[in-house]
Amino acid sequence: MDRFDALLPRPVSVRPKPGSLRITHDFSLKIEGEPGERLSKAALRFQKRLADKTGLFLEAGEPGQCALVLQCERVGELVLGEDERYSLDVTPTQAVLRATTDIGVLRGLETLLQLISADQEGYIIPCVEIDDEPRFPWRGLMIDSARRFQPLDVLKRNLDGMAAVKLNVFHWHLTDDQGFRVESNEFPLLHELGSNGEYYTKEQIRDIVAYAHDRGIRVIPEFDLPGHAASWVIGYPELASAPGPHVRHIDIGVLDQVLNPIKESTYGFLERFFAEMITLFPDEYVHIGGDENNGKQWLANPEIVQFMREHDFETILDMQSYFTERVLGILTRLGKKMIGWDEILTPNLPATAVIQSWRGRESLVEGARAGHKIILSNGYYIDLCQPAEYHYLNDPLPSDMELTPQESTNILGGEATMWSEVVSPETIDSRIWPRTAAIAERLWSRREDCRSEDLYERLDVISLHLEELGLTHEKNYPQMLRRLARGRKISPLQTLLDVCEPVQGYERVIQRKYTVLSPLTRAVDAARPDARGAREFRNLVRHYQGEVATGSRLKERLRIWAQNHEALAPIIEHSPVLQEITDLSRSLSTIATLALECLESPGRSLNEHEKTALAEAKEPRGQLQLVVVSAIEDLLTKER
């Protein structure tokens, strides 16, 4: 795959030209225009990444002989809709990267790094003219630091990954039932009693905000209210809608705890709280959550019921709408705009509030028609371990969407959401990457450029590129296999897990009770969405038309699987945590053996016992799904 095809996200326009610009040890750059400190820092990072990729000991070349010129007119502002356009002109003597803002230049530098190639003489950048700009202005990744705390290095490397694929909003889910993760001086019991001691100090918050700022990424903090607030009321029970005792919750799941919406003191508290928090977060938006309030505690509280009656609130949503408007009032007084999950979308919600659509696309259409700005997250829930292609096909604004052009402009973009019920710092990158790169392309590139036929091949390329930024989605896989194999050879385990995926959707947490302390070191945690071995096998089967070479490769694969259980069984015996995948391992060998037999005897039909074996092979075991069974069935159908 050539460098232009591999570019991800695909630029608006790519015009290759003959020749290439050579990268040598005196490759140097200069900045023209009004760059500001952010671009100077970005240029240093670019040089380091260039040196790391090439092993070149870069030295300043002759003045006036700069190979790369960065030009921008002004320092960009980190606000919604800021100009991120850039154009890149690479000739054999020089690359010129032009943009209105330094943020545009940052986007272009990422494209440039993806273009680095090699010929027999050394490293080059192929000559090309590129013009590029984003389709949507809001392209985000949400990380849930509340349920499972995510250390700073996890966030930083993911911010680097975001910048590499031109995402521009880091939505930071900072509070939830299971943990309150921001230091507050106004209300110190929030983080002291609302967490297990794992929270971000103000200095650390500023560090992350600055780190994101340097990469042209906005940071939107989320303080989830009025539900998901069990961690708030431990230290401040006066906020609660129900009597205590209020304790820390470690179970996964939605709790009943909800703030008391009828006490004036609640709003006084929140006004002081938000006034403190906005000193940390310069972005114009603050996310107030608003999701999944089941209302049980409100209906069980006679005073709240009485208040609802007095105000003619018929439903929980009416009561919450009142709460939301009060909070909106606070944020407005503080000079901030509000964003919330789609539950906040009620008829009397002022149009200034932004809606994040998570439950379905209905709220997207409804909200856009009502004049709200909307971002899409439904279909981008990367915690659910669905395939990259599924997310990729999810267009926030498909061509058949029934909106007027004016209404369409209300669709701002989307956000991938990394909820942390069952991810640890060790596994989180493998749940975010490379699938989030597919979402990033969907949000940046033009609709017609989002073609899924070579998506996975391109994700393989960007995946290695992302690894260079410190992301651990590749390297932690064998690490986890080493732990599981307890010193034995990992290859049989890898052969199995290369064709297994974690169960998709909410099955993982429905099938088994998890707490935020449950170990995430099992086979299901090591396995990854879009299992590579299964994908390769499916591709072979899909294109197989009886060719001898492909047939041999398929049989070779099947033979390895057929023998794998024999190799894996002693490892499982040596490592009790693997016992839950014994049947899965046996299944793979059984169906591979069966498939080989069928391939050897064309026309042979399956008996009932064998059909059962194939059906059983599809059942999840150890919360893992064998994802080659259908492809094997297809193969048998083709051969018959």
Add this chain to the structure above:
Amino acid sequence: MDRFDALLPRPVSVRPKPGSLRITHDFSLKIEGEPGERLSKAALRFQKRLADKTGLFLEAGEPGQCALVLQCERVGELVLGEDERYSLDVTPTQAVLRATTDIGVLRGLETLLQLISADQEGYIIPCVEIDDEPRFPWRGLMIDSARRFQPLDVLKRNLDGMAAVKLNVFHWHLTDDQGFRVESNEFPLLHELGSNGEYYTKEQIRDIVAYAHDRGIRVIPEFDLPGHAASWVIGYPELASAPGPHVRHIDIGVLDQVLNPIKESTYGFLERFFAEMITLFPDEYVHIGGDENNGKQWLANPEIVQFMREHDFETILDMQSYFTERVLGILTRLGKKMIGWDEILTPNLPATAVIQSWRGRESLVEGARAGHKIILSNGYYIDLCQPAEYHYLNDPLPSDMELTPQESTNILGGEATMWSEVVSPETIDSRIWPRTAAIAERLWSRREDCRSEDLYERLDVISLHLEELGLTHEKNYPQMLRRLARGRKISPLQTLLDVCEPVQGYERVIQRKYTVLSPLTRAVDAARPDARGAREFRNLVRHYQGEVATGSRLKERLRIWAQNHEALAPIIEHSPVLQEITDLSRSLSTIATLALECLESPGRSLNEHEKTALAEAKEPRGQLQLVVVSAIEDLLTKER
């Protein structure tokens, strides 16, 4: 290798008993005695590591049914010589871990985690009685954060690694010519102009000190004076011995810059500086460096020469001795003890100062006789990429050392030193681990228990155990190969680098000019000391007595190497950074082919051309050394 043999460092006494204690999901622990917060936190970490190792969803069991009881009499103090003894008694119903201090319990918990085993029913701890205590009270690792800044996560995972092998001193080299890495409010130009913006804030320093404290590890800061101080004088030129201009230095190597020892203002500055720093570092010791002052700037400064004359200072050392005594005075007034590199050892140095011996063992003997406390680092320079066994055999107090018993007690222990001229956050772990575990055993275990015959096998076991703490010495190797191979299959590159090591000693920085910005992503950076493939081949050759099976394995190895260049050449062509190892790769294939030919034709002798090929194969290329050549020669000798 059974669990008891694998324990590292080896305990003083291990008495296995029949039976085992079963670890199930209700495995719980209780703490008795006067534990304090440190032990409570350590118990939580223990439970998390136990759960991660076993995949068990631990739940509190029946009260009174605790499988693990931790007992200690008092909270230990983080001071030299604190009691670290523990005893462990594992029976089929309970494990009891007793110690005088909580620090002793921490040491015992690490032993316990290494004991976790499995049988067909699940996880177990084999029954045993262990009594253990350290041989030396000072067991350290120095990390140089000055030349190449090391982020907090690097330090934290290495502190975890240190605790796992019972090291108890983190010596933090915080300032050097190339960088000043601590925030100072008294003298902010130190970190602002003396670094590239990469320094530790006070909050971060406190975070690291607390992290170490929680693991029973002392933190000794080093502020290197009066030499190695080029980064100090950029912001405060009044400290300099020579006129400016004073600028940041990025070149590797020892510079001339040295503080001015004759100005009273220098000592006033240092007194204020140390008074500020000791608020961050609670340990009773402060390291003042003192090494490698070449004295050139002193001798070039007429006022200093005049001062020396007036004070009858004949040598640079006399002048430095004066400086050292003044600094000692400051530290004494501040209630701190001084430690320095062996250059500070002069006849009039007060006996309270501790000497760190780096240039040779002479200073160890000399210092101990003069009544100084001494720690050994000579022979523990892990940056020089020497074999683990070399460091392991380096006993601070060998049986033939000519010291009286009283003088022997002056030998406090030793420290591994990780200088950072040519390590990055990506490679540093592979230079520290697992070799530092060998040094840790040397410093903890009794002399007679340090037997090198199974050292490497035991390091393989501890290496996986260390990886579970987040250390990257294993997983960053294939990551670096992936970057080098630019998307191609890494196995041919790995086959080569598995039998290559970085050149040892100072050759690396002598052969080529490095700055602190040079990329550390080349083949030499990916390769590791104690190359595993070479070690395995050498072992096979060593024990080979003509057995057919071993002969076949050796030939199989040689055949893979013989064919490897053909597989690697196209990857090298595709990745210019690898061109420097082309000849190395060709050499491996050439000598493997030659060896195969010789093995096929017993009695065949080598011609001159072939002898030259073998000799050439020993030459470093790309700063890498092929470390199987001698073993191949041995094999040919055996076969002939």
